[in-house]
Amino acid sequence: MTWKYLNPGDCRLFTTIYGTNYVDEFGYAAPVTHKMFGNASYERRIKLPAALSELWFTFTAFCCWATVDMRLVNNGSNTVQVYANSTIIEIRNARNGGVFYSKQVNSAPRLWRVWGHIRSGTDDPFIEVYVNNELVLSQPITSTLKNYCTDELFWWVPAYSALSDIIVSDAPIDLNEHCAFLPIKQTSINGWQFNTSNNKYTTDSTGKTIWQTVDKTELASILGEGNPTITAVVPQAYDVSSDTTLVINGFTTQLRQGNTVVDHSEDSINSALFTASAITTNPFTNAPWTLNDFDNVDFGLTSAKITDNADD
Numbered sequence: 001m002t003w004k005y006l007n008p009g010d011c012r013l014f015t016t017i018y019g020t021n022y023v024d025e026f027g028y029a030a031p032v033t034h035k036m037f038g039n040a041s042y043e044r045r046i047k048l049p050a051a052l053s054e055l056w057f058t059f060t061a062f063c064c065w066a067t068v069d070m071r072l073v074n075n076g077s078n079t080v081q082v083y084a085n086s087t088i089i090e091i092r093n094a095r096n097g098g099v100f101y102s103k104q105v106n107s108a109p110r111l112w113r114v115w116g117h118i119r120s121g122t123d124d125p126f127i128e129v130y131v132n133n134e135l136v137l138s139q140p141i142t143s144t145l146k147n148y149c150t151d152e153l154f155w156w157v158p159a160y161s162a163l164s165d166i167i168v169s170d171a172p173i174d175l176n177e178h179c180a181f182l183p184i185k186q187t188s189i190n191g192w193q194f195n196t197s198n199n200k201y202t203t204d205s206t207g208k209t210i211w212q213t214v215d216k217t218e219l220a221s222i223l224g225e226g227n228p229t230i231t232a233v234v235p236q237a238y239d240v241s242s243d244t245t246l247v248i249n250g251f252t253t254q255l256r257q258g259n260t261v262v263d264h265s266e267d268s269i270n271s272a273l274f275t276a277s278a279i280t281t282n283p284f285t286n287a288p289w290t291l292n293d294f295d296n297v298d299f300g301l302t303s304a305k306i307t308d309n310a311d312d
Helices: 216-223 291-295
Strands: 004-007 043-052 054-063 068-074 077-084 088-093 098-104 110-119 126-131 134-140 150-156 161-169 184-190 193-195 200-202 209-214 246-257 260-268 298-308
Touching (some): 043 161, 054 068, 068 110, 098 126, 216 291, 260 298
Antiparallel strands (some): 054 110, 054 161, 068 077, 068 150, 077 088, 110 126, 126 134, 193 200, 209 298, 246 298
């Protein structure tokens, strides 16, 4: 089953956030998603569900003056680094300080769209990178870099820079693939309570579902003209925590059409961030998603694992 992390432009959708300040929308609209986040803080990290020997990633970085720094990480050590500011972008081997690719430009501010594919191990290890839809790097990995899988991605995002449109996957990502938030028309809860003081949903038992209905009209506006292909839907939840000793450790992703409910997958929560396995087809048609499908299908997250962390 495909694992795919999507972040159209919200800094809360990370497994680790260092620093406190952020803005949901930056002063420069991102292409396609029209949403970026910038911050006056520092690091953003995504912890992968497992160490991956093959990985695809893409993101858009806005650099006004400051630098956006992205690194692939293995067991706490950097492996591949993408370093970009308003006048330069470099792809680096972070293990030995070598530079795979470097390009300088003269104008600022600058939007960089980076797409990458890296494979480690002994079976044809290589790295391939596109920058703004131009192939800038495609070569075998002959250094010790080939010995390192990826278990984490790291971004350094200082003030006067921003990120958007992040996709990370263990399966191929199309060069023209982007992500966007599904606009929600209605939310219904079964056994959950909504806390108005912190805008959180809470429950103390398993089998309780939050259902959401997509606003198809608004989604059509987001997707625009040209009948774009919908490659996947990925339910997510951020800041998964508890005000008591009871802690939710996982969710079952469900889909509903009329009175028929099907389970998609059960996934664990990773450091307060939940990312479900990608839903690549409509289970009620067994075909790729279409815009009209969102008229009839609801998406649900059901509490699947709860533990009590109280001291004995």
